[in-house]
Amino acid sequence: MISIQVQQLTKRFGNVVALHGLDLAIGPGELFFLLGPSGCGKTTLLRALAGFYLPEQGRILFGDEDVTRVPPHKRNTGMMFQSYALWPHLSVGENVAFGLEERKVAKAEITRRVGEALESVRMGPYADRKPNQLSGGQQQRVALARALVVRPRCLLLDEPLSNLDAKLRLEMRAEIRRVCQEFRLTTVYVTHDQKEALSIADRLAVLDGGRILQVGTPREVYRRPVCRTVANFIGETDFLPGKVVAHAAGRLTVETAVGCFDGIAGDAAHPPPAGAEVTVSIRPECWELHPAPPTRNAVRGRIGESIYLGEVAQYAFVTGNGTRLKIFERNPRFADGTARGELFAAVAPEDVVVLTA
Helix, strand or coil: CCCEEEEEEEEEECCEEEEEEEEEEECCCCEEEEECCCCCCHHHHHHHHHCCCCCCEEEEEECCEECCCCCHHHCCEEEECCCCCCCCCCCHHHHHHHHHHHCCCCHHHHHHHHHHHHHHCCCHHHCCCCHHHCCHHHHHHHHHHHHHHCCCCEEEEECCCCCCCHHHHHHHHHHHHHHHHHHCCEEEEEECCHHHHHHHCCEEEEEECCEEEEEECHHHHHHCCCCHHHHHHCCCCEEEEEEEEEEECCEEEEEECCEEEEEEECCCCCCCCCCCEEEEEECHHHCEEECCCCCCCEEEEEEEEEEECCCEEEEEEEECCCCEEEEEEECCCCCCCCCCCCEEEECCHHHCEEEEC
């Protein structure tokens, strides 16, 4: 296992700055996700780690070794691309063996390591098949075995599941997590799929415009985003503009158009002062509906449109001034049309995240 350090990394393509002086530390054995919208710089960073792009500034370290100028074939990384990139004329076993043959590994050693790699991804019985005889999920397992067989110092994955259907994506998420833990691999995984990142990452970084906005565990980033961009990208949320009217004991009170809310600062190190213009972020599943008014953090309104999904119902909650809030109710009580009158939507202070406007 190795750590990965990115220090003040800058990459340009002509006049476009793709990475702006990035700093990032990835621990040994971490399954680390790079997440963000298209064009945010996540794939550029991954390719810089692989050695395909040379940065104009900054350094990349694998452990204590500076690999910034080391060519890709000497970095000993395993890489999986968005496309499977399997040779169609070679068998599964020959595809997996390709990297070892290029490294001039002894034939007996190749046979042994190919067998081990295929068994690790549960593809041992398919060694003699051609790629066109495999399903998409099986081809992706072969691509993973090919990346693992060279015994890389780290594994780099570029949207590896984007070509699979929903069921196979779920299956392969668990498989990739299992393999990374089994081989104790430091893994950097690029995706734009939030659920993918939240479900299997140890930690993740959200990028936008070539900059890292936030780094943390999935729970930290989802529950306490530091800015509106992160809150908006990870999951769904209700945004309410407002002004800080009080700040005491780590709690903020924000006045909004639908009422006052006690909450917490998204960026705990830099909480907004009293009088600051802010945005309140509240996740739809954090609201609770009540027939009687709670003591605090409550909004009066009624249910507009509703979508019943069995274990959850999704509501458009219309407040007295016409503001529409998204509310997700688990084990729904109000989705059958019985709640036609006035209700109160309430939220706990720890679920009210105050973001600098």
